Amino acid sequence: MTSTDENRTQTPAAETTPPAREPRSYAGWLATLFVLALVGWMGSGYLYPAEDTATAPQARQQQPFTVEAFASTAKAVTQFVAAEGQVSPDRITPVRAKVGGTVEEVLVAKGDFLEEGALIARIALDDRSAQVAQAEAELSRRQGEYDRVSGLADRGYSTAAEVEAAQAELASAKAALAAIRQTTGDTEIRAPITGVLDAFDLDLGEFVAASAEIGQQIDIDPLTVDVQIAQQNVGKVRVGQPAAVTFITGEAREGTVRYIAANADTATRTFPVEVLVENPDRDIPAGISAQVRIPTGETPAHFISAALLALGPDGTLGVKAVGENDVVSFHPIELVRAETDGIWVSGLPDELRIISVGQGFVAAGETVRVVAPEPGKPGEPDTATDPQVELPQPAPDIVGETASDQEQGDGGIVAQGDTDADMPETDGTDVSTETAAITRQTAAEIEASLEVLPVRALQQRLETLGYSPGTVDGVLGASTRSAIRAYQRDNGMDVTGEVTPALAGALLLDDAAETDR
Numbered sequence: 001m002t003s004t005d006e007n008r009t010q011t012p013a014a015e016t017t018p019p020a021r022e023p024r025s026y027a028g029w030l031a032t033l034f035v036l037a038l039v040g041w042m043g044s045g046y047l048y049p050a051e052d053t054a055t056a057p058q059a060r061q062q063q064p065f066t067v068e069a070f071a072s073t074a075k076a077v078t079q080f081v082a083a084e085g086q087v088s089p090d091r092i093t094p095v096r097a098k099v100g101g102t103v104e105e106v107l108v109a110k111g112d113f114l115e116e117g118a119l120i121a122r123i124a125l126d127d128r129s130a131q132v133a134q135a136e137a138e139l140s141r142r143q144g145e146y147d148r149v150s151g152l153a154d155r156g157y158s159t160a161a162e163v164e165a166a167q168a169e170l171a172s173a174k175a176a177l178a179a180i181r182q183t184t185g186d187t188e189i190r191a192p193i194t195g196v197l198d199a200f201d202l203d204l205g206e207f208v209a210a211s212a213e214i215g216q217q218i219d220i221d222p223l224t225v226d227v228q229i230a231q232q233n234v235g236k237v238r239v240g241q242p243a244a245v246t247f248i249t250g251e252a253r254e255g256t257v258r259y260i261a262a263n264a265d266t267a268t269r270t271f272p273v274e275v276l277v278e279n280p281d282r283d284i285p286a287g288i289s290a291q292v293r294i295p296t297g298e299t300p301a302h303f304i305s306a307a308l309l310a311l312g313p314d315g316t317l318g319v320k321a322v323g324e325n326d327v328v329s330f331h332p333i334e335l336v337r338a339e340t341d342g343i344w345v346s347g348l349p350d351e352l353r354i355i356s357v358g359q360g361f362v363a364a365g366e367t368v369r370v371v372a373p374e375p376g377k378p379g380e381p382d383t384a385t386d387p388q389v390e391l392p393q394p395a396p397d398i399v400g401e402t403a404s405d406q407e408q409g410d411g412g413i414v415a416q417g418d419t420d421a422d423m424p425e426t427d428g429t430d431v432s433t434e435t436a437a438i439t440r441q442t443a444a445e446i447e448a449s450l451e452v453l454p455v456r457a458l459q460q461r462l463e464t465l466g467y468s469p470g471t472v473d474g475v476l477g478a479s480t481r482s483a484i485r486a487y488q489r490d491n492g493m494d495v496t497g498e499v500t501p502a503l504a505g506a507l508l509l510d511d512a513a514e515t516d517r
Contacts, residue, residue: 064369067358069322074300074350077336080293081236082492083273085227087247089286091219093193095200098186099123100210103202110200113282114191114217121202121214123187135177142166142173195219196282220286221279225255227292228270230490231466234260236296243275248289253277257294268486269466293492301336301344302354306505309333310359319345320359321352322370328355330364338491338506455480458499461507462487 101123108120146166152158191197200215208214225245229237243255259274275292277284308319310330318332331352333345353370355362362368456474462483463469470479481497488495493502 064326064367065358065362066369066371067322067355067362068372069353069355069370070372072302072304072348072352072354074302074348076298077301077344078298079296079336080492081229081233081296082291082293082490083227083229084289084291084489084495085225085275087277087284087286087288087290088224088226089195089218089220090222090224091193091195091217093195093217093219094213095120095189095192095197095215095217097123097189097208097210097212097214100208100212101125101187103204103206103208106202106204108197108200110197110215112197114195114197116191116194118191120189120191120197120200123189123208125187135173139170139173139177142170146170189214191217193217193219218286220282220284223277223279223284223286224258225275225277225290225292227273227275228265228268228486228489229260229273230486231264231269231271233490234264234271234273237273237294241294244293244295245275245277246291246293247284249284251284253279253284255292268468270486291489299336299346300350301346302348303342303344304354305342306501308354308356308359309505312364319348320355320362320364321348322355322368323352326368326370328362328364328366328368335506338493338502340494340502343505455499458504458507459483 103121104124105122106120107122108114108118114120146163146169149158149162149166153160153163195217196219198216198218202208202214237257237260239257239260241257243257244252245255246252255275255277257273258276259272261272264271275294304319309317310320312318312330312332316332318330321329321331323329331348334347336344336346338344358368455476456472459469459472459474459480462480463472465487467483467487468479469483470477476499484499484503485495485497487493487506488497488503491506493506494500
């Protein structure tokens with residue numbers, strides 16, 4: 001074998017030998033070391049936690065939440081059944097001509113006040129004078145005939161039958177004369193009652209028929225106010241009860257319940273009630289509107305803003321107050337009376353501190369830090385001295401909204417979902433700084449939130465309370481507006497027929513009170 005062949009045979013062996021391994025680059029080693037260092041640094045937090053990181057949230061959580069509260073004292077409040085009605089006169093009597101004939105004299109004018117029996121007009125006698133003279137002559141003849149027959153009977157020349165016949169004819173002549181004289185007197189038209197002559201239209205020379213109505217008299221002393229009382233309130237009213245009546249003219253009078261219907265109106269489920277009001281000077285006209293308030297008793301109550309109401313864990317309507325050791329407590333309430341600037345509520349202790357700002361962020365059982373209202377900020381009214389003063393507009397308890405539904409605005413409204421870390425820390429030195437983060441809401445926002453009441457829910461609530469809104473269809477139609485006006489009248493509200501904040505709040509309170517029962 002030649003050398004050339006030996007080289008050929010050795011070539012495959014050389015090709016199968018693996019190439020020499022190159023040394024690993026420094027970049028790979030550096031990347032591995034960096035990953036290991038990062039993992040070790042992140043895990044060191046679990047082995048050696050920072051002391052200030054763990055204790056800072058705890059320190060903030062130990063700070064009690066700051067709220068504003070005011071002292072409220074219960075006051076004896078008179079409960080009323082209120083309704084609006086129309087004023088009616090005591091009597092309306094027609095003036096009629098008793099006999100027919102031509103009017104020859106008119107002595108009064110429309111609108112005159114006449115006493116009973118006063119002369120109004122005369123009808124011409126025509127031939128009645130001749131009729132009277134004829135009747136008188138006939139009576140004289142019959143009287144003479146009777147006297148003659150009676151004398152003959154006394155002497156035995158006349159029978160008893162002849163005397164009786166003469167006596168009967170004499171009586172007939174007397175009756176005829178009396179009838180003619182009566183018709184002659186009936187030509188004078190006189191006032192049937194004492195009152196104002198109304199709708200009177202009679203002219204000289206006019207011919208009137210017998211029994212024709214020529215006008216009417218109205219007696220407005222006393223007046224009668226006709227109202228409708230809801231079926232749930234009629235049991236509180238009794239005949240003889242006093243009633244305060246305010247007329248549309250601004251005049252106020254005291255009245256007395258005179259009549260209560262025994263049967264309700266089938267359309268409205270209300271009971272007609274009449275209130276009698278004395279009107280000796282007759283200065284109040286009939287036909288005007290009037291509001292009637294019938295007192296039904298007294299109960300201790302607090303006067304608060306409707307914005308302070310909150311819902312308890314079980315859905316009960318109430319208020320949040322601060323008790324001993326500044327611990328928050330929840331008190332259910334019952335509506336006594338609604339007014340334009342607030343509501344009277346019962347079911348509360350005689351004295352308590354009601355939370356006016358911040359009640360949406362605290363719950364019953366929590367300990368809070370209580371501060372007085374800010375200087376210059378309107379406080380709650382003193383119900384013991386002036387229950388009609390204007391109420392402030394504190395922040396409402398926003399119920400049923402999540403953190404995503406609320407935003408922090410320019411007025412300092414903070415979402416309920418914020419944690420303690422989001423709230424400003426307090427150091428007890430600056431009250432205004434602490435209270436700046438407490439929830440506040442303007443009066444316009446409060447009213448807007450109360451006005452959000454579905455029409456269908458309103459119709460269902462009115463129907464439950466006995467007011468017929470028609471078909472429950474979610475449409476604010478004529479029947480629903482009529483039911484709203486009836487409810488507003490019965491609860492002393494402004495009768496508008498519209499869905500107002502006062503209406504929404506009162507229906508909500510009635511709903512909560514009925515749920516409690």
